[in-house]
Amino acid sequence: MKKFISEFKEFISRGSVMDLAVGMIIGAAFTAIVTSLVDDIIMPIISLISGGIDVSQMGIHLAGGGVIAIGNFVGAIINFIIIAFVIFCMVKALNKAQSMVKKPEPEAAPTTKICPFCKTEIALDATRCPNCTSQLQ
Ligand SMILES: [Zn+2]
Structure with a gap:
């Protein structure tokens, strides 16, 4: 048990844990922005284009009272595509920056x-x- 605690302390004191925490907080905030973008801006535009069909409220009502919420599912997929695209762009930019910083090895x-x-x-x-x-x- 003592070894476990000391290992945990070592894990916490490593800088990468703080990086991870910052990344998670920014990620959560970013996800909220993207969700709002999809629900509040993209979905109304889609329903406008599609002639007044509210996609986010679209669903199939089942006989037992349940609902297959297709609208929510479509929104989640659009969320995912936007987040994946932004992360892809970030990784690409990061790789480019790293290759620019990389200096030639000293002889x-x-x-x-x-x-x-x-x-x-x-x-x-x-x-x-x-x-x-x-x-x-
Ligand atoms: Zn000689």
């Missing part, structure tokens, strides 16, 4: 040098050339 420090006498490649810290045996400074 590895040289480990060899060219012997001034025989022009062959030798170890950087060599004091005598292994090929022509010349003394090097």
Whole structure:
């Protein structure tokens, strides 16, 4: 149980949890905006175009008193498509920004040098050339 608590503390203290929380709060607010956009703006426009049919109230009334709420379902699908599209655009923009920020890898420090006498490649810290045996400074 103690291990469990310490693991939980470690999990909470990690920065990614806060990022996740911020993301969820923004996501919830964003979902509310999209739901309002669909219910209050898109659905009335659809019913206007379709000649006064209120799509959001559309449904099939069953004999037992239940309702198959097709309108709600269609609204949820439109919600999903809008959210998926916006997330797709965000991910695309993020990927582009990341690839712009990415710097070229620094060149590895040289480990060899060219012997001034025989022009062959030798170890950087060599004091005598292994090929022509010349003394090097
Ligand atoms: Zn040499």
